[in-house]
Amino acid sequence: MALGFFSRLKAGLSRSTQKLSGGIAAVFTRRKLDDQALEELEDLLISADLGPSVAEKVIESFRRSKFGKEVTDEEVRAALAEEIATILQPVAVPFTPNPELKPHVVLVVGVNGTGKTTTIGKMARFYGEQGKKVMMVAGDTFRAAAVEQLQVWGERVGAPVISGKPNADAAGLAFEALKRGRAEGVDLLLVDTAGRLHNKSALMEELAKIIRVMRKFDETAPHSVLLVLDATTGQNAMEQVRVFKELVNVTGLVVTKLDGSARGGIVVALADAFGLPVHLVGVGEQAEDLRPFSAEAFAKGLVGDSIKVIDREDAAPEGEGEKDETPQPEHGAQAG
Ligand SMILES: Nc1nc2c(ncn2[C@@H]2O[C@H](COP(=O)(O)OP(=O)(O)O)[C@@H](O)[C@H]2O)c(=O)[nH]1
Numbered sequence: 001m002a003l004g005f006f007s008r009l010k011a012g013l014s015r016s017t018q019k020l021s022g023g024i025a026a027v028f029t030r031r032k033l034d035d036q037a038l039e040e041l042e043d044l045l046i047s048a049d050l051g052p053s054v055a056e057k058v059i060e061s062f063r064r065s066k067f068g069k070e071v072t073d074e075e076v077r078a079a080l081a082e083e084i085a086t087i088l089q090p091v092a093v094p095f096t097p098n099p100e101l102k103p104h105v106v107l108v109v110g111v112n113g114t115g116k117t118t119t120i121g122k123m124a125r126f127y128g129e130q131g132k133k134v135m136m137v138a139g140d141t142f143r144a145a146a147v148e149q150l151q152v153w154g155e156r157v158g159a160p161v162i163s164g165k166p167n168a169d170a171a172g173l174a175f176e177a178l179k180r181g182r183a184e185g186v187d188l189l190l191v192d193t194a195g196r197l198h199n200k201s202a203l204m205e206e207l208a209k210i211i212r213v214m215r216k217f218d219e220t221a222p223h224s225v226l227l228v229l230d231a232t233t234g235q236n237a238m239e240q241v242r243v244f245k246e247l248v249n250v251t252g253l254v255v256t257k258l259d260g261s262a263r264g265g266i267v268v269a270l271a272d273a274f275g276l277p278v279h280l281v282g283v284g285e286q287a288e289d290l291r292p293f294s295a296e297a298f299a300k301g302l303v304g305d306s307i308k309v310i311d312r313e314d315a316a317p318e319g320e321g322e323k324d325e326t327p328q329p330e331h332g333a334q335a336g
Pocket residue numbers: 110111112113114115116117118119195228256257258259260282283284285289
């Protein structure tokens with residue numbers, strides 16, 4: 001039987017969860033929160049990919065509120081989940097296509113293999129189900145397989161895919177798609193791109209050209225630039241954000257592969273370091289394995305605390321689970 005979305009997320013986070021929750025249990029079994037306990041907690045947070053900056057903030061907050069008190073591992077986990085949720089809350093911004101844009105153009109960027117093409121397919125289904133007219137552009141023209149892969153997604157989710165010959169000019173393709181999307185009243189245009197980061201200047205040139213050429217038709221395009229990150233890469237995701245921010249005006253993140261052996265703590269480190277919206281998370285290869293990012297559920301899943309919340313959301317009917325904590329929709333930022 002297929003697992004529900006949050007069960008998959010929970011399972012995916014289990015690597016980080018075990019580290020955190022097992023570690024906390026070992027450090028805090030009815031113990032005074034003294035300097036040494038705080039130091040051990042700090043090491044634990046760093047080893048679970050939350051990064052030194054988050055670890056320091058959490059420890060400082062614990063020092064202010066609980067220093068010298070006797071605490072249980074349960075209390076520490078609950079307090080930690082709260083601290084993490086506070087860091088994640090501001091970046092848990094849903095991605096909502098601006099209905100005034102026909103189409104809202106989304107450039108999807110990221111290193112090869114992070115899940116760009118898959119995310120585009122899933123987004124086509126997710127927003128298609130919300131009644132949006134979606135079109136996709138097979139802009140990774142260097143790999144024939146990437147074009148075919150997107151075409152398969154197009155058939156699967158029933159959305160058109162604009163593609164060219166192998167090695168076709170991605171910018172020209174995006175331009176054509178934009179024109180066609182405007183003529184056909186498309187709401188959301190998802191542009192796939194190549195992610196050959198080993199040749200940074202070529203990649204920068206290619207992305208810049210796609211943007212420049214699209215702006216000949218719509219000077220406000222692209223309206224969003226989503227960077228796709230693979231959660232299993234851990235700290236390397238931080239470096240990818242830094243690099244892509246130099247190449248393009250990244251407006252938001254999508255974190256994939258939060259199933260399997262994800263290093264979920266990295267999402268907290270990313271939120272703290274960059275403050276970029278985390279719009280969506282992926283927890284599998286299927287069309288339905290994409291959801292808006294929920295700060296509280298993620299934080300609780302990560303520390304292995306109050307699994308009840310997550311199960312309740314799993315049990316909720318499609319799309320209802322996250323409602324209570326979904327921030328107000330925001331339109332995609334303008335790419336500068
Ligand atoms: N387990 C899992 N696999 C994923 C997820 N997203 C993508 N993948 C897989 O990761 C691989 C690379 O994805 P792809 O979309 O081709 O990456 P791209 O090179 O960035 O376009 C493929 O085998 C996908 O099926 C996810 O959320 N979970």
